[in-house]
Amino acid sequence: MSDSKNISIKDVAKHANVSTATVSHVINGTRFVSEETKRKVHQAMDDLNYRINSVARSLRSRKSHVIAFLAPILASETSNYFFMSVAAGIQSVLKQHRYHLVLSDSHEEEEYETDEIRMLGSQMIDGLIMAPSSRGLDYERLFGDYPVVYLDRVPSDSERDCVVVDxxxxxxxxxxxxxxxxxxxxxxxxxxxxxxxxxxxxxxxxxxxxxxxxxxxxxxxxxxxxxxxxxxxxxxxxxxxxxxxxxxxxxxxxxxxxxxxxxxxxxxxxxxxxxxxxxxxxxxxxxxxxxxxxQPAFELGVKAAEVMLDRIDNADAPVQEHRLNAKLIVRQSI
Amino acid sequence: MSDSKNISIKDVAKHANVSTATVSHVINGTRFVSEETKRKVHQAMDDLNYRINSVARSLRSRKSHVIAFLAPILASETSNYFFMSVAAGIQSVLKQHRYHLVLSDSHEEEEYETDEIRMLGSQMIDGLIMAPSSRGLDYERLFGDYPVVYLDRVPSDSERDCVVVDxxxxxxxxxxxxxxxxxxxxxxxxxxxxxxxxxxxxxxxxxxxxxxxxxxxxxxxxxxxxxxxxxxxxxxxxxxxxxxxxxxxxxxxxxxxxxxxxxxxxxxxxxxxxxxxxxxxxxxxxxxxxxxxxQPAFELGVKAAEVMLDRIDNADAPVQEHRLNAKLIVRQSI
DNA sequence: TAAAGTTATGTAAACGTTTACGTTTATGCA
DNA sequence: TGCATAAACGTAAACGTTTACATAACTTTA
Structure with a gap:
């Protein structure tokens, strides 16, 4: 059922009589490979039931394709469904770009929050979208070397991208x-x-x-x-x-x-x-x-994710602030 | 602000006049190191503002410390808050064990679901907790080499751990x-x-x-x-x-x-x-x-996470089925 | 026909850890 | 003194990719 040994790109290369470079390029489409060779490689991958090791890929390419969303989202008592809708929005665009979403809950408490940021470490995520629980905290000190997008709320002296509601x-x-x-x-x-x-x-x-x-x-x-x-x-x-x-x-x-x-x-x-x-x-x-x-919760998430992906592609672009409009829905309670 | 070069364990080792092995052991507490050396290493880590690269760690140790939860959780329209509570439960125990939670949405559709499983790949997660959207699908074919715990629902011919509601x-x-x-x-x-x-x-x-x-x-x-x-x-x-x-x-x-x-x-x-x-x-x-x-949603998550961690520690333990009790709360609507 | 491209692929060095072994020095014991 | 053991740490090989650089086999060009 489960192969005791994990099969790697090397095994595929050997089985297809090509180099690891070729296999890698076939997988990623990153340079020209003849149809014939492609076929052989794909055949080998199928034969061996090869699955790429995204961890190794991340290590080498320095991209994890993981974005974290840190907000008071999961706490069971005060469940604020707002941020869940936001998360849905984020996910919808991340998915299209083959990014993963890791959810962290801040519990709306500074301690939990800083703890989570620390846990996220530096290299495991490519970016952080967060709804800060506090305005005063010096978040910059905690962040790793990844872009950060503030969502819904913004710390006082932020020089980061943000997307908020008017x-x-x-x-x-x-x-x-x-x-x-x-x-x-x-x-x-x-x-x-x-x-x-x-x-x-x-x-x-x-x-x-x-x-x-x-x-x-x-x-x-x-x-x-x-x-x-x-x-x-x-x-x-x-x-x-x-x-x-x-x-x-x-x-x-x-x-x-x-x-x-x-x-x-x-x-x-x-x-x-x-x-x-x-x-x-x-x-x-x-x-x-x-x-x-x-509130445009879903759209907030969508925009934040888009801004994040932009920022990842272009670290030096000017900081963006997006302010989305909310809508008053009048029903019988007034 | 941001160091152009990422500082690694090697830099720390050099700065502290010890070997990389020692630094690693200090970080992980995995073998004895004298107090004096520990101090030097910590000093060096502080001086250089060292942050561990969890990706490299994962690659080498073959553990990502990431658990995925796949369920119809985020879809904005049919928002089923049930699974959000479950997620909260999962997170609460994962956090204690320093595990991360990545959320995947199945949209309650087979296609989305298989897509997500594929995207999760094999080595990027240590385990998968899922609420399958279908009973008939051959999930086993899709899974990587990680443990799987079914939650809330179980495919027909499952030989996996599961935690469900009575x-x-x-x-x-x-x-x-x-x-x-x-x-x-x-x-x-x-x-x-x-x-x-x-x-x-x-x-x-x-x-x-x-x-x-x-x-x-x-x-x-x-x-x-x-x-x-x-x-x-x-x-x-x-x-x-x-x-x-x-x-x-x-x-x-x-x-x-x-x-x-x-x-x-x-x-x-x-x-x-x-x-x-x-x-x-x-x-x-x-x-x-x-x-x-x-339904004991939160507890369902807690139990599933616990079962998962057990399973990770002991791949050969007998399969567990946990059936939690739900409670009827009588109010004025009957 | 020799030089200069082109085309398709290969080689091997990273990426930053963990960890199986080895090594050095100090200590105990006969 | 000599040897065994322990205590503390070091060396270097993995982990599985990506990717800069190299190369071999053909084409074209003059």
Whole structure:
């Protein structure tokens, strides 16, 4: 069943009466080989059931064809499906270029994150796409000699390619829509304001209010841990101050908010309107269906992967920043 | 910023006045080295900012410390969060053993799947954990010389380790619970009956019915594509035949079912009771909260990873089959 | 017909580790 | 003292590719 000895390019060469160079060139199509010889080589490869050793190839060619994606993606509790969609986008383009994707979970914690970066080492990946969990950390110190593309979030002093979402514009639009419907007491729920994304969303919220001549009431603004429970709790404490609308800047927290409102039989949008971040299938089956901000998650991944491949091909090209637009999907919750 | 030349173990050795062997042994702790020498080596590594080349290591040691997980996990449309939880479980144990996880998506299609297996090659991974999309395919032909652990599903003639869920027992229990509540017309919705899982679930359904002396009405049994839309459609056509309860054997389809019931204002459980597969956060915030079957997804991943690591250590150990129990969580939807 | 290309392939040195052996020096024991 | 053993480390051959350089056999050219 399994050949005890691994058969290599040498065995193939011998079996086909050619040199290893020729075999290699046949495999990679990297120089002209006569049809006749090609045939012999392919025959030999079939006969011996040859499989290329990509590790040896990587060592010699200094390319692993592996891209790592580091984000808070797998943690089971706070499962943020957003990054899974991103991963799907990344994979879709990597696959076309015969690259592999290795997933690392940062748990949204600096320690896990640095640990993962260290584990990735230097030569095992050709590039790193990451959603940094912190803005302040000196990531550069940790990176190996591979290109890095920041996704969704960007550390403060980054000189790297990045692809992000235009959070401010869409958040502003969402809040303006609420204002347009007559809401004046619009609450804001989000995770800790430590990420660029969160900050931008908040900025959009504030700007919409101020442009409408409304004041941002501090008792209507609450930030906490990103989790269903936390969303539940924050909704609970917020409702005491009688908002007529809630803007939730995170989809996991949004579940918590909806959980609370439903449990307490608070009518949406009658008693309180809700608009939340992220369009996922579940947002369509709450009652009522949620008004959401749809981030181009898949496209974010696609773009990041493309930028990464560009960067690999051309290390000296100017740094790119891509800002993708998000979309407000209005449903019955407002 | 970036050293033009990659510094290797040789450079470290020279700088520390020792041999490459000693450096290697210091790094890996694989033979005794005096404290003094260790210090020198560490010093040199720091001075030169040495980073190990894991590719070279893999080539020589014939171990990549990479495990691949192949499942329908990333496809954006039919996002089945189940496998993401599994992946989280896998990762949690791999991480402890300093293994990496590469994710491959099978799209639940044979072609994608075989393509991915081919791409993984032979030497780049130390093992493959997979949820096969088909029962009939001759996977053995595709595999390289690494151990394989089947997860969640098993091809018909497998002689490999596997870790699966006891679907039949829990499905039976769920249907029995419905019967206990007086239901006699219990509909069944699922994906195509081509997977071992689906088959077991169906078997449980049938057995519960027959043991209760109920007949399985064919108009109440419908199988279709696994998607939200499909769930919606199937619910629609099923409702014509006036079931008093619906058993949905897939969480994505369950969303579709709930979507339909809610849109048509069909009261749950008043007009129809619902029990569905998979406990995810969203099942708690539908109205009413869903009664679900909670599969030990994370634990499935954990177990699979453990089995894999065991297998890597001991290729000749007897094949293991692990069958984990699922749990019925009763909520207001029945 | 000799020189100069061309065409198709071969040779062998990397890539950066790990590891089976060897070697040196110090120590114990009779 | 002489020899065996132990303690600490060194030498160099793999691992399986890729690829710069070389070469042999033909063609063309003048």
């Amino acid at each position: 959070n401010k514009t869409v958040s502003k639009e969402a809040v303006q829509t609420l204002i347009g419907k007559g809401h004046k007491r619009i609450a804001y729920i989000s995770g800790p304001n430590t990420l660029t994304t969160t900050e931008e969303r908040f900025a959009g919220y504030l700007e919409a209010l101020s442009e409408a001549g409304l004041e941002a009431a501090s008792e209507l603004i609450s930030m906490g841990e990103v989790s269903l429970n936390s969303g539940y709790k924050l909704a609970e404490t917020l409702m005491v101050h009688e908002p007529t609308a809630i803007f939730v800047s995170d989809n996991v927290m949004a579940m918590g908010v909806m959980f609370y409102l439903q449990e307490k039989q608070i009518h949406v949008p009658g008693q309180v309107a809700v608009v939340a971040y992220d369009e996922f299938q579940w947002t369509r089956i709450t009652s009522p269906p949620l008004t959401v901000i749809e | 679907n039949k027992t829990v499905s039976k229990e769920a249907v029995q619970t419905l019967i206990g509540k007086g239901h006699k017309r219990i509909a069944y919705i699922s994906g195509p009956n081509t997977l071992t899982t689906t088959e077991e679930r169906f078997a449980g359904y049938l057995e519960a019915l027959s043991e209760a002396g109920l007949e399985a009405a064919s108009e109440l049994i419908s199988m279709g594509e696994v998607s939200l839309n499909s769930g919606y459609k199937l619910a629609e056509t099923l409702m014509v035949h006036e079931p008093t309860a619906i058993f949905v054997s897939d969480n994505v389809m369950a969303m579709g079912v709930m979507f339909y019931l809610q849109e048509k204002q069909i009261h749950v459980p008043g007009q129809v009771a619902v029990v569905a597969y998979d406990e995810f956060q969203w099942t708690r915030i539908t109205s009413p909260p869903l009664t679900v079957i909670e």
